[in-house]
Amino acid sequence: MKKIILVCGLISGIIVSVFMVSSVAVCYSSSDFEGNMLLGYAAMLLSFSLIFVGVKNFRDKYNGGSVSLGKAFQIGLLITLIASTVYVIVWLIDYYLFVPEFMDRYTTHVMRELQREGATAQELQQKSVEMEGYREMYKSPLMVVLFTYAEILPVGLIVSLLCALILKKKPSQPLPAI
Numbered sequence: 001m002k003k004i005i006l007v008c009g010l011i012s013g014i015i016v017s018v019f020m021v022s023s024v025a026v027c028y029s030s031s032d033f034e035g036n037m038l039l040g041y042a043a044m045l046l047s048f049s050l051i052f053v054g055v056k057n058f059r060d061k062y063n064g065g066s067v068s069l070g071k072a073f074q075i076g077l078l079i080t081l082i083a084s085t086v087y088v089i090v091w092l093i094d095y096y097l098f099v100p101e102f103m104d105r106y107t108t109h110v111m112r113e114l115q116r117e118g119a120t121a122q123e124l125q126q127k128s129v130e131m132e133g134y135r136e137m138y139k140s141p142l143m144v145v146l147f148t149y150a151e152i153l154p155v156g157l158i159v160s161l162l163c164a165l166i167l168k169k170k171p172s173q174p175l176p177a178i
Helices: 002-030 033-047 049-062 069-097 102-116 121-137 141-167
Strands: none
Touching (some): 002 049, 002 069, 002 102, 033 049, 033 141, 049 069, 049 141, 069 141
């Protein structure tokens, strides 16, 4: 079981990390963060499909065709934690070594979008203060880690719960003798 969890978690983490690094690279050439955010969350869903594979594999090959909701969720949670940790590590490497000005560019994008939408001067000022707060927080590696986990973990938790609900299966009971 540990091997299934580890393999699914690592592959899931690699898949979502490749999409993330590619997406950031596209951001730096086009600055269209919105389309890339959608692509990022779609990549998370795609990569977390391995939770389904891992739970089903455990249920069918190693647990006699049955799995409880709790055990299925536990497996999904472990896969999520491994994949999310890979994602966080890759983001830390990408951010600190290749895109250290990411928050500056993202802030510029957010402010430009608000202007395009016709935000008032007061709304622009409020958002500017908010984004400056995020930029300050992003100066701390701990905050970068926490923000990055907060980005991916909820998606994995939802997928884990859905997979557990779909794949839970009670052990089959033999028919009583007559």
